[in-house]
Amino acid sequence: MSVVTSLVGFPRIGAGRELKRVIERYWKGQASIEQVRQVAADLRSKHWRLQADRGIDLIASNDFSYYDQMLDTAILLGLVPARYRNLGLGAEDTLFAMGRGYQGPQGDVTALPMKKWFTTNYHYLVPEIEESAQVKLSSSKPFDEYLEARALGIETKPVLIGPYTFLKLARGPQGEVLHYDAGLIDAVAAVYAQVLRRFIELGAQWVQLDEPYLVLDKEEGDISLFKGLYARILPARSSSQGSVKLLLQTYFGHVGDCYETLKLQGFDAIGLDLVEGRDENLAALNRYGVSEGTTIVAGVVNGRNIWRNNYATSLGLIDAVRQVTPRLALSSSCSLLHVPFSLEGENGLDETVQAHIAFAVEKVGELEELAQLADAGESDRRESQVLAANQALFDGKRVQADAAVAARIAGLKAEDYARQPERAQRQELQRTELGLPLLPTTTIGSFPQTREIRAERARLRKGEISQAEYDRYIADCIDQVIAKQEQIGLDVLVHGEFERNDMVEYFGQHLKGFLFTQGAWVQSYGTRCVKPPIVWGDISRAEPITVRWSSYAQSQTQHLVKGMLTGPVTILNWSWPREDVSHELQTQQLSLAIRDEVLDLEAAGIRVIQIDEAALREKLPLRRSDWHTHYLNWAIPAFRLVHSGVKATTQIHTHMCYSEFNDIITDIDAMDADVISFEASRSDLTVLDAIQAAHFETEAGPGVYDIHSPRIPSQVEMEDRIRLILSKMDVSKVWINPDCGLKTRGEAETWPSLEHMVAAARVVRAEL
Ligand code: GLN
Ligand code: ZN
DSSP, X not given: OOOEEEOSOOOOSOTTOHHHHHHHHHHTTSSOHHHHHHHHHHHHHHHHHHHHHTTOSBEEESOOOSSOHHHHHHHHTTOOOHHHHTTOOOHHHHXXXXXXXXXXXXEEEOOOOEXXXXXXXXXXXXXXXXXXXXXXXXXXXXXXXXHHHHHTTOOEEEEEEOHHHHHHHOBOTTSOBOOXXXXXXXXXXXXXXXXXXXXXXXXXXXXXXEOGGGGSOOOTTHHHHHHHHHHHHGGGGEETTEEOEEEEEOOSSOOTTTHHHHHHTTOSEEXXXXXXXXXXXXXXXXXXXXXXXXXXXXXXXXXXXXXXXOHHHHHHHHHHHHTTOSOEEEEESSOGGGSOSOSTTOTTSOHHHHTTBOOHHHHHHXXXXXXXXXXXXXXXXXXXXXXXXXXXXXXXXXXXXXXHHHHHHHTOOGGGGOOSSOHHHHHHHHHXXXXXXXXXXXXXXXXXXXXXXXXXXXXXXXXXXXXXXXXXXXXHHHHHHHHHHHHHTOSEEOOBOTTOSOTTHHHHTTEEEEEOOSSOOEEEETTEEEOOOEEEEEEEEOSOSSHHHHHHHHHTOSSEEEEEEEOHHHHHHTSBOOSSSOHHHHHHHHHHHHHHHHHHHHHTTOOEEEEEOTTTTTTSOSSGGGIIIIIIHHHHHHHHHHHTTSOTTSEEEEEESOOOOGGGHHHHHTTOOSEEEEOOSSSOOHHHHHHHHTTOOSEEEEOSSOTTSOOOOOHHHHHHHHHHHHTTSOGGGBOBOOSSOOTTSOHHHHHHHHHHHHHHHHHHHHHO
């Protein structure tokens, strides 16, 4: 008997992204719903077997989803807004309509809003609770999947998003935070109680409720909301039919501020993240102890990164928990949804590298090895081959440090982080030097990446065309997009980013220190997956990256062409970072690499340079007290390091895909860019109030239209939008641009939309 092992959840998209493929084929009418269901069932059975074969004790079921687990939970609770119900579609189609909108014979509805899942790059759908909503158990999915596994001879632990997290993330019809009245709490708790009773009838032994929202700072009323919900749910663990055990699973951080409350509720088990929340969770355990009858599920295998677990470290954590309680189980720190499926078949990485990597399947193996080691005595541990082999991975350096990079970083001085002269003076100089009109118009960088462009890239990869032919093709694309931008009268042009597959991978490919996988996909939202590059060694620029195409574009026009780079924080946040050195250091290395590119662009005659930081907010710590100390204090200077070397007259832009920075507005200003563009067409524009209140110095282009939709906005509606912006911002600081890049759009809507935008800017300009 070794220690009990539990998995919070397993990836569902499939080793070869089978789920993505069949669902997308279904959407195109190329697969039937029965085929979708079959692929889904095959994946579930394969994934359960895989965990069972490796000896995992508490295997999750209901961690599968066609689209998103928050969406499934909304459906389970009967929270399907009327506009989706009224389409009269079948179960799966209603789910897809909520996830991605529906336009067809049955009607026309937009999707539910989508948001980032805590600090991950996974996105969940925001459940909407209508005034008239009737909360009641409305789906049998968790029971069906439990029985499906049972029929395969596999006993599972059904997993659901817990009621507290669900209610904290759900919103009202206008996107407003909910009012948690007794009626709502009762109704939601009643469904969870019913779910537990049903699982007792079915004979389940464990149910896991995920409550990651517990790792956030508590607002007034949060603890009583939590207690109110669970006071109604916990008694349902036993009935005349028997009983079921409840595992309260937390992840992505610590529950130090509420652990005592959790402890007192008498859960059968509490899952704690000992990777991201290690110190505070251990401190809470030591301080408050563990209730009689509660097992602590120690999340020691990182579900958020791809590196091998350090067994010695984990055994230390296990021993630390055992100082407090003998009732211990082991698990991943969070669901393995956030890592790729398996190293098997990964041909992109050589063996010495693979030895250091663990994707989901390998992490399952680690959990089992750890469980055995956890129970081994001193001498067995000492003699363990497994432990010795693991230790060898961490002894010594896995890569040669780059002395030149280290020397450069050691030589950095305060002035390297401060651009001169100060911004107000630069803005003055740039006004004369660049000769732009008031309300200058521009775009965010990319133009439609058509199927033809992707096909051309595939041809180059397969060797069907030469590099010279491909380059000629890219040059043609640039010629065309420059001519069109001139024609519609944009003020600051872009080259269109046709040469890039992806805004992070493309840069990684030109940097030393990065590795790439062939098939290490991770679900990002719905059927969409990302394939982050891996930071393997010290980072530096191998060669100029964008200079060629930016200067080519500039040579084709008299107008200003904006250079287009991805910023250091975003490159790191959308890669797999190293664990042997800090994020701060890796970001600094990236800053220096991108800094070289900025200076080369400037030297090549590019006078406006945009450095995208689309993922800056993503890794903002969940606890406010950590925002600056753990992140902003180095992330913001890292951005300044990228651009501090340019001339006063070179204009630095940045871009963010959201406008959620009211609460960090001074930090955004402290990036010291000359101009920032951001998403604003779908948001409530409170950010403009924040800009006003903070005396925001950076010039700003709040996006005037939504690029996530094929809809063509009218000139008049954009004029109104611009006037609204001008009512809150000084005209000398306003730029006119769309929300984000146009890469995912078609030509058909792109050009008319931009024409309307430019015309709207002209009309408003004439009114000034
Ligand atoms: N420059 C990039 C583009 O236009 C920015 C993309 C992004 O913000 N995600 O596509
Ligand atoms: Zn964007």
